[in-house]
Amino acid sequence: MQVSSSLRESLIxxxxxxxxxxxxxxxxxxxxxxxxxxxxxxxxxxxxxxxxYCMSITxxxxxxxxxxxxxxxxxxxxxxxxxxxxxxxxxxxxxxILLLFRQKWRMSINRxxxxxxxxxxxxxxxxxxxxxxxxxxxxxxxxxxxxxxxSLWVNFNSPLLWDVFAISTYFTVSLVFWYMGLIPDFAVIxxxxxxxxxxxxxxxxxxxxxxWSGGAKTWMRYESVALILAxxxxxxxxxxxxxxxxxxxxxVIPGWHTTIFPPYFVAGAIFSGFAMxxxxxxxxxxVFKLEDYITIYHVELMNIIIIVTGSIVGIAxxxxxxxxxxxxxxAEQYAFINRAFGPYWWSYWCMMTCNVISPQLFWIKKIRTSxxxxxxxxxxxxxxxxxxRFVIIVTSLHRDYLPSSWSxxxxxxxxxxxxxxTFGFFFCAFLLFAKFFPVINMAEVKSIIKSSSEKKx
Amino acid sequence: xxxxxxFVLGVFDDEDVLLHAVESVRGKGVKIHEVYSPFPVHGxxxxxxxxxTRLPIxxxxxxxxxxxxxxxxxxxxxxxxxxMIIGGKxxxxxxxxxxxxxxxxxxxxxxxxxxTFLIVSDMKPYKWPQQFDLRSTDDKHIMAIDLANNKLDxxxxxxxxxxxxxxxxxxxxx
Numbered sequence: 279m280q281v282s283s284s285l286r287e288s289l290i291x292x293x294x295x296x297x298x299x300x301x302x303x304x305x306x307x308x309x310x311x312x313x314x315x316x317x318x319x320x321x322x323x324x325x326x327x328x329x330x331y332c333m334s335i336t337x338x339x340x341x342x343x344x345x346x347x348x349x350x351x352x353x354x355x356x357x358x359x360x361x362x363x364x365x366x367x368x369x370x371x372x373x374x375i376l377l378l379f380r381q382k383w384r385m386s387i388n389r390x391x392x393x394x395x396x397x398x399x400x401x402x403x404x405x406x407x408x409x410x411x412x413x414x415x416x417x418x419x420x421x422x423x424x425x426x427x428x429s430l431w432v433n434f435n436s437p438l439l440w441d442v443f444a445i446s447t448y449f450t451v452s453l454v455f456w457y458m459g460l461i462p463d464f465a466v467i468x469x470x471x472x473x474x475x476x477x478x479x480x481x482x483x484x485x486x487x488x489x490w491s492g493g494a495k496t497w498m499r500y501e502s503v504a505l506i507l508a509x510x511x512x513x514x515x516x517x518x519x520x521x522x523x524x525x526x527x528x529x530v531i532p533g534w535h536t537t538i539f540p541p542y543f544v545a546g547a548i549f550s551g552f553a554m555x556x557x558x559x560x561x562x563x564x565v566f567k568l569e570d571y572i573t574i575y576h577v578e579l580m581n582i583i584i585i586v587t588g589s590i591v592g593i594a595x596x597x598x599x600x601x602x603x604x605x606x607x608x609a610e611q612y613a614f615i616n617r618a619f620g621p622y623w624w625s626y627w628c629m630m631t632c633n634v635i636s637p638q639l640f641w642i643k644k645i646r647t648s649x650x651x652x653x654x655x656x657x658x659x660x661x662x663x664x665x666x667r668f669v670i671i672v673t674s675l676h677r678d679y680l681p682s683s684w685s686x687x688x689x690x691x692x693x694x695x696x697x698x699x700t701f702g703f704f705f706c707a708f709l710l711f712a713k714f715f716p717v718i719n720m721a722e723v724k725s726i727i728k729s730s731s732e733k734k735x
Numbered sequence: 736x737x738x739x740x741x742f743v744l745g746v747f748d749d750e751d752v753l754l755h756a757v758e759s760v761r762g763k764g765v766k767i768h769e770v771y772s773p774f775p776v777h778g779x780x781x782x783x784x785x786x787x788t789r790l791p792i793x794x795x796x797x798x799x800x801x802x803x804x805x806x807x808x809x810x811x812x813x814x815x816x817x818x819m820i821i822g823g824k825x826x827x828x829x830x831x832x833x834x835x836x837x838x839x840x841x842x843x844x845x846x847x848x849x850x851t852f853l854i855v856s857d858m859k860p861y862k863w864p865q866q867f868d869l870r871s872t873d874d875k876h877i878m879a880i881d882l883a884n885n886k887l888d889x890x891x892x893x894x895x896x897x898x899x900x901x902x903x904x905x906x907x908x909x
Binding site for chain 1: 748769770771772773774775776779780783785788790791794808809812813816817819821822824831832834835837838839841842844845846848849852853855856858859860861862863864865866869870871872873874
């Protein structure tokens with residue numbers, strides 16, 4: 279029995295029954311992919327192949343192929359890393375934190391958002407891996423393995439090592455959480471395949487569902503596991519971007535050496551993650567005709583989260599400036615004035631416009647309930663968040679302690695190529711997910727379809 | 736052909752009717768084998784009289800294992816096996832070990848609990864479950880009653896199921 283207010287409107291529109299849910303969602307998996315899907319997949323594959331080419335050259339010849347120099351030793355690689363990890367925050371936030379807060383509107387969007395999280399984290403991890411140069415030795419540098427370089431262990435005092443643990447744990451736990459949610463839905467497709475007489479499909483989906491039976495005892499355990507995974511994932515989500523921000527905050531570089539980085543990075547991550555979820559879901563909902571499951575109400579609620587996190591990020595930018603002035607450290611003051619008015623002024627103002635001003639438009643109800651403006655703003659927010667990381671990283675590095683080593687960063691084709699690689703991978707993976715996996719959590723959505731006792735009101 | 740396992744199935748399509756039916760069927764002394772649902776029905780485990788799962792305890796124990804392993808690993812590696820002066824800090828100081836300890840706690844807790852769940856629920860990729868009714872993953876709740884565990888015969892149980900609101904009453908033999 280679901281306890282919910284009879285005043286609140288149903289989250290699923292169109293008078294759907296429990297049977298309709300299985301039919302609407304499974305049909306996408308059972309049918310042949312559309313022409314549009316093949317076109318999108320083709321384009322993504324081309325991007326991926328170009329990226330693989332650039333990556334291979336970089337691995338063969340070394341990271342000198344990138345535009346890095348002695349002063350700016352970190353640029354697009356870490357910018358893209360932080361950007362993708364940030365995007366990867368929305369999925370687990372939606373499924374874990376909103377589960378603990380009993381926000382039922384998460385149910386239509388959590389599956390796709392979690393899939394996005396997993397693919398985004400893979401994209402993110404590729405940058406530090408490629409930046410290692412000799413990737414195949416990375417195990418010894420990143421994991422506490424005894425090695426032949428002397429019995430020298432990894433440095434557990436380093437935030438870069440904390441990142442290894444944070445990102446790999448986050449990836450594993452998100453993957454497990456996502457897969458747990460998929461198990462009952464794979465069983466739906468299996469049983470439909472048995473009824474339709476598709477033997478192979480039934481066997482494949484049965485294997486993927488681990489022989490799910492749907493018994494009351496299994497459901498009871500399953501719900502307990504889901505709740506605990508949510509409880510574990512909640513601090514985990516917050517810890518991941520906190521640790522990513524430690525990469526900068528624990529250093530002594532002016533512009534990085536800031537104590538507000540952890541909460542500021544986490545808010546920024548949720549901000550960009552929700553923007554990416556909106557970009558992808560608005561397309562998915564249109565292509566797969568899921569208008570009754572992902573309604574304007576869902577879009578509006580996500581836009582409200584964007585206003586909240588966007589405003590936190592805006593306040594963080596202003597606080598940084600204030601503290602630089604108030605702290606009276608000349609190097610820190612210079613770093614911030616250089617950020618806004620130095621040679622990279624354009625990236626700073628691009629970030630300010632996209633991240634601080636544009637989400638404020640969502641205060642207007644017409645804009646936050648319009649699909650077109652939401653789609654456009656969601657892309658603008660992600661451009662802004664990319665520039666935020668670029669501003670923090672490159673503008674803090676390019677003016678070194680000695681003016682003789684001051685320099686600029688100019689990306690090469692290989693910098694761009696590896697960014698394109700991750701886009702190619704991300705969209706290929708998302709398209710494959712949308713074709714072979716149920717894009718909406720059927721079991722959860724079925725549980726919020728009103729039962730007889732609620733219909734009487 | 737007489738097979739060795741005979742079940743009577745009650746088919747329900749509404750979770751409220753199902754919950755009352757489970758209570759009334761059990762009230763009449765009929766033992767229910769299991770109820771299969773397409774989604775979790777809240778309160779069903781209570782009316783079926785299931786004990787609360789002990790998976791949270793498993794999660795806690797796995798988590799503690801992760802905490803201990805992470806601390807032992809870091810303190811031993813940097814404090815005893817190969818001490819190095821890093822930034823003038825102590826060889827084994829606790830604060831920088833917190834992030835890795837936290838991550839390994841979460842990792843082991845999550846993986847251990849899910850593995851325990853799969854083992855206790857006997858779920859494996861190569862196993863087919865006992866499928867009483869294929870609609871139980873679509874839109875019907877199926878109450879399965881094992882005739883071998885009950886004194887009443889098939890028609891008596893069928894009557895009780897009908898009376899408590901079952902839409903259909905079917906047989907299933909394995």
